[in-house]
Amino acid sequence: MSAARRALRSVTATTLTLAFCATAAAQTGDPSVYGAWIEEMKASPQGPFGGIGWFCVDGSVLGPRAGCSARGGGIQHGTWSDRTRQLRADGYLIANILADLDGAQFTGPEADLELLRQVVIERFLMGWDQGWISRGAYTYRGAYQIEDEEAGARRVVIALLGDPAWRDPSRFAFLRETVRLLPVHVDTVNAAQVRADALALAAADPGFMSLRAKIHNAPDAADADRVRDYARERGRSDGRYEELAHSIERLYAPDGALAAVLKLAPIIAEPAVEKQLRAKSDEFKDDVKPGRKLAAAARLLRLLRETFPRVHDPDVALEVLMTSLALEREVWAAGNVALSKIDGLTRRTRLWLLGYSADALYGIGMLSLRQLDSVEKTIIAIEGKNPSLREYRDTVRYLSRIPEWGSRGLEFHFGQTVERWAVLDAAVRQYVPDRLRGSPMLTYSAVLDRVVEDVNALAGVQHEVFGENVGGGVRALNPGLARGKVRELRPGQSPLDLDPDGIYVLPETTPDLAPVAGILTLGEGSSLSHLQLLARNLGIPNVVIGGGVLPRVEKKIGSRAVLAVSPGGVVQIAADGSRWNEVFGGERSAPADSRIDVDPGKLDLDHTEFLPFAQLRSWDSGRIVGPKGANLAELRFAFGDAVPNGFVIPFGAFRRVLDQPLEPGGPTVWSWMKERYAAIGRASGAEKKQLVSEFLARLRAWIENVDPGTGFEAQLRWNLEQAFGKDDGYGVFVRSDTNVEDLPGFTGAGLNRTIPNVVGYDAILRAIREVWASPFTERAYSWRQAHMTKPEYVFPAVVVQRAFPSDKSGVLVTVDVERGDPGYLTVAVNEGVAGAVDGQPAESLRIDAESGAATVLAQAAASERTVLAPAGGIVRRAASGTDRILEPAEIQQLVRFARQVPTRFPSLRTASGAPVPADIEFAFRDGRLALLQIRPFNESRRAQKSQYLAQLDAPFAASGARTVNLGALPGNEPPEPVAQAEPPASAKR
Numbered sequence: 001m002s003a004a005r006r007a008l009r010s011v012t013a014t015t016l017t018l019a020f021c022a023t024a025a026a027q028t029g030d031p032s033v034y035g036a037w038i039e040e041m042k043a044s045p046q047g048p049f050g051g052i053g054w055f056c057v058d059g060s061v062l063g064p065r066a067g068c069s070a071r072g073g074g075i076q077h078g079t080w081s082d083r084t085r086q087l088r089a090d091g092y093l094i095a096n097i098l099a100d101l102d103g104a105q106f107t108g109p110e111a112d113l114e115l116l117r118q119v120v121i122e123r124f125l126m127g128w129d130q131g132w133i134s135r136g137a138y139t140y141r142g143a144y145q146i147e148d149e150e151a152g153a154r155r156v157v158i159a160l161l162g163d164p165a166w167r168d169p170s171r172f173a174f175l176r177e178t179v180r181l182l183p184v185h186v187d188t189v190n191a192a193q194v195r196a197d198a199l200a201l202a203a204a205d206p207g208f209m210s211l212r213a214k215i216h217n218a219p220d221a222a223d224a225d226r227v228r229d230y231a232r233e234r235g236r237s238d239g240r241y242e243e244l245a246h247s248i249e250r251l252y253a254p255d256g257a258l259a260a261v262l263k264l265a266p267i268i269a270e271p272a273v274e275k276q277l278r279a280k281s282d283e284f285k286d287d288v289k290p291g292r293k294l295a296a297a298a299r300l301l302r303l304l305r306e307t308f309p310r311v312h313d314p315d316v317a318l319e320v321l322m323t324s325l326a327l328e329r330e331v332w333a334a335g336n337v338a339l340s341k342i343d344g345l346t347r348r349t350r351l352w353l354l355g356y357s358a359d360a361l362y363g364i365g366m367l368s369l370r371q372l373d374s375v376e377k378t379i380i381a382i383e384g385k386n387p388s389l390r391e392y393r394d395t396v397r398y399l400s401r402i403p404e405w406g407s408r409g410l411e412f413h414f415g416q417t418v419e420r421w422a423v424l425d426a427a428v429r430q431y432v433p434d435r436l437r438g439s440p441m442l443t444y445s446a447v448l449d450r451v452v453e454d455v456n457a458l459a460g461v462q463h464e465v466f467g468e469n470v471g472g473g474v475r476a477l478n479p480g481l482a483r484g485k486v487r488e489l490r491p492g493q494s495p496l497d498l499d500p501d502g503i504y505v506l507p508e509t510t511p512d513l514a515p516v517a518g519i520l521t522l523g524e525g526s527s528l529s530h531l532q533l534l535a536r537n538l539g540i541p542n543v544v545i546g547g548g549v550l551p552r553v554e555k556k557i558g559s560r561a562v563l564a565v566s567p568g569g570v571v572q573i574a575a576d577g578s579r580w581n582e583v584f585g586g587e588r589s590a591p592a593d594s595r596i597d598v599d600p601g602k603l604d605l606d607h608t609e610f611l612p613f614a615q616l617r618s619w620d621s622g623r624i625v626g627p628k629g630a631n632l633a634e635l636r637f638a639f640g641d642a643v644p645n646g647f648v649i650p651f652g653a654f655r656r657v658l659d660q661p662l663e664p665g666g667p668t669v670w671s672w673m674k675e676r677y678a679a680i681g682r683a684s685g686a687e688k689k690q691l692v693s694e695f696l697a698r699l700r701a702w703i704e705n706v707d708p709g710t711g712f713e714a715q716l717r718w719n720l721e722q723a724f725g726k727d728d729g730y731g732v733f734v735r736s737d738t739n740v741e742d743l744p745g746f747t748g749a750g751l752n753r754t755i756p757n758v759v760g761y762d763a764i765l766r767a768i769r770e771v772w773a774s775p776f777t778e779r780a781y782s783w784r785q786a787h788m789t790k791p792e793y794v795f796p797a798v799v800v801q802r803a804f805p806s807d808k809s810g811v812l813v814t815v816d817v818e819r820g821d822p823g824y825l826t827v828a829v830n831e832g833v834a835g836a837v838d839g840q841p842a843e844s845l846r847i848d849a850e851s852g853a854a855t856v857l858a859q860a861a862a863s864e865r866t867v868l869a870p871a872g873g874i875v876r877r878a879a880s881g882t883d884r885i886l887e888p889a890e891i892q893q894l895v896r897f898a899r900q901v902p903t904r905f906p907s908l909r910t911a912s913g914a915p916v917p918a919d920i921e922f923a924f925r926d927g928r929l930a931l932l933q934i935r936p937f938n939e940s941r942r943a944q945k946s947q948y949l950a951q952l953d954a955p956f957a958a959s960g961a962r963t964v965n966l967g968a969l970p971g972n973e974p975p976e977p978v979a980q981a982e983p984p985a986s987a988k989r
Contacts, residue, residue, distance in 0.1 A: 047137030103159020301363025460955025
């Protein structure tokens with residue numbers, strides 16, 4: 001770090017501290033206030049600056065005219081305004097001066113990655129929104145010194161390229177975006193000439209001075225048009241204006257792929273790579289067809305990404321990335337030409353286009369190597385033959401996941417920063433969509449849409465969004481049929497405060513959500529989260545919608561709609577109206593979902609003694625403890641120490657507590673509860689809602705503060721010591737285990753509390769009371785009570801189980817959830833504790849139950865993982881970004897365990913006795929499997945038996961075995977397609 005920059009950073013830190021202390025009282029954190037400040041900065045001629053200063057090597061900050069020549073030198077730029085300082089003190093790191101950045105702060109084990117993310121996102125906004133908050137400051141003389149800015153950007157990038165940590169594949173996309181958005185590639189010689197020419201014009205034409213300042217302080221490619229507009233509007237006929245505009249165009253014209261590849265070839269220092277670069281360079285000449293250009297550029301993008309970790313010279317590594325950017329532009333341009341001719345392309349050629357685009361997406365960092373391998377295997381499996389329609393449709397449905405993969409990869413690096421900055425300016429949410437549109441994903445998605453349309457036409461099915469047939473852009477998660485008003489979360493609205501009649505547009509699934517009619521998510525999160533499992537059980541339709549479909553849905557916010565999702569994956573989002581009355585009227589004959597019929601006679605509420613796992617079995621479920629505790633005991637009986645030890649506090653202990661008076665001299669809580677339930681049953685509408693809210697609030701408050709008695713506490717101390725030893729430094733999970741969850745017909749997943757890693761006796765006692773109270777939250781009540789016939793018979797037992805410090809954890813379902821095939825397992829897993837069940841974007845796998853071969857459905861994209869804190873509770877840590885969570889040996893352990901479930905757990909059956917798949921929560925630490933829960937995997941009977949949804953799937957059910965001619969043009973194949981096409985063409989592709 002130079003002395004000037006060390007001094008500057010010290011002065012800046014001191015200034016920020018003083019500014020924060022002076023303004024702390026005025027800070028509101030109000031998004032509307034901060035947003036208004038940003039809008040004022042956009043309109044201000046000084047932007048985010050309060051003045052101009054000289055920042056000298058000796059640490060002094062001088063006025064705009066003083067200079068630092070007598071103080072060893074320095075740099076000049078804008079000084080932050082008070083509001084800018086306050087925003088930065090609150091963590092919104094706006095108005096970054098690149099000249100002040102030292103690359104060392106972004107390298108090594110203490111790298112400030114969040115600052116770099118905010119720098120990159122700010123550069124995006126500056127390009128997206130005409131300079132953003134610096135729009136006016138472009139002409140504020142001295143605010144920016146472009147030579148210093150460009151030098152600072154290059155210094156940062158060279159530092160990154162010199163740090164081995166930035167060669168890790170998990171950071172490649174982040175690094176490449178930094179190079180793409182920072183001004184590191186300007187021709188400094190020609191840039192100096194442009195500035196000199198602009199200065200000469202301003203000397204002769206004072207009216208040009210403000211544009212001259214813009215070109216000097218913050219130039220960009222659009223300055224050429226600005227110069228021409230200025231000359232035309234003012235009638236300037238001097239040819240020097242056009243010469244300047246032409247010079248700017250030359251300056252910002254990026255190297256074409258041909259020039260970039262030939263520039264890199266002689267310095268790459270790997271003969272094999274140099275040979276491929278030179279051999280492919282001929283494909284970028286003007287007379288080459290766009291398909292060949294796209295293929296060559298995609299292959300070289302892949303080659304350069306594979307080569308990049310071995311390029312140790314930072315300057316050469318930068319040239320590799322600059323060439324990669326040039327090749328991406330070539331793919332984008334050639335792809336657009338190919339799209340204009342897609343009607344003349346066969347099905348096989350369209351699959352090849354998807355394959356080449358996937359190569360390019362890997363090359364720019366939007367796909368991992370594991371994801372690319374999966375795409376290639378999927379295409380190769382069918383490209384050399386004429387597959388059945390079922391095979392073809394399965395292939396295309398799999399390839400439809402790739403746009404989501406690309407989006408999730410960007411969100412892993414920048415998602416949290418984008419959402420934080422949305423408080424300042426909602427335009428920041430355009431970062432991911434804009435990046436996808438400007439990348440090879442545009443070609444991929446457009447080709448995919450046409451392929452999906454062809455598949456749907458062959459199958460006789462069609463996705464529909466408000467009257468328009470769509471190809472890609474929608475993917476079914478949970479089947480169901482619902483009608484309601486299309487809604488979105490309002491700013492600041494809690495997902496617990498939603499309209500049960502709403503079909504909600506959500507960023508992604510969340511751990512907590514009130515009951516709703518339907519769900520439209522922009523990201524899947526975890527396919528096996530508690531919320532997804534609950535929604536699937538209750539027949540709440542859920543669809544992932546892409547960026548191309550979202551605007552159509554947003555136009556309908558506030559309108560009534562119908563959401564239909566078939567078990568086979570057909571999606572309809574339509575305007576509601578009288579024509580749907582007959583459809584929903586016919587659905588009344590479908591079987592009801594998830595009735596919770598409590599048999600009070602089965603409950604043994606007199607049993608109050610705590611029960612170790614060793615003293616429980618499955619037949620105790622619903623009698624003295626809930627299904628969770630009984631199933632855990634059964635798991636431990638079958639698999640021993642693979643299940644962390646624990647004990648269960650039975651229903652009777654809670655029931656005994658309810659015999660205490662609600663208040664001194666008042667009725668018992670049990671008597672009061674029965675009276676309140678009766679009153680609620682007689683009420684309706686707003687009165688009923690008010691009675692429920694008051695009842696639940698008072699009951700929870702009482703339970704959370706109740707003294708369970710000395711006998712209860714003595715039992716608790718004794719059982720803690722017996723199960724976990726005398727040392728009280730251990731952690732336990734305190735988990736709800738009611739008699740109305742984990743049932744054959746009703747999952748109840750995630751409705752009640754699990755309090756993780758509780759350490760210490762007092763904390764454990766407090767957690768037990770909180771878990772007792774949790775079935776009486778408004779969320780749990782509203783999800784549960786619509787399915788209960790005897791609402792007063794809700795009794796929580798409590799599981800106290802040794803905490804397992806997992807390095808990865810997830811959910812296993814013993815069936816292919818998407819296709820219903822019992823020959824496969826479905827797994828969702830994340831790093832850390834409980835990420836998959838809480839809805840974090842998880843690694844999702846489809847695993848062959850015999851061979852253990854795994855197909856990637858999604859890559860983990862959560863930017864954080866949850867770990868157990870030694871003193872209790874949980875903390876967040878950065879996720880690794882790895883492309884593989886479960887290792888092959890761990891997958892094999894899950895497969896072996898899954899094979900034993902049907903015989904070890906005969907109790908996993910429906911109410912009628914039919915076997916059901918299992919939903920199992922698991923964890924690993926250092927390769928050791930731990931089993932944390934097992935319950936029935938419940939599907940919605942109503943959705944599965946719906947006549948209307950069955951009609952959506954019927955055409956495909958009748959035609960799935962037909963052969964598809966991949967060598968034909970869609971819609972133009974011969975009447976009887978041949979059985980086999982030409983030999984496999986993967987080598988050609």
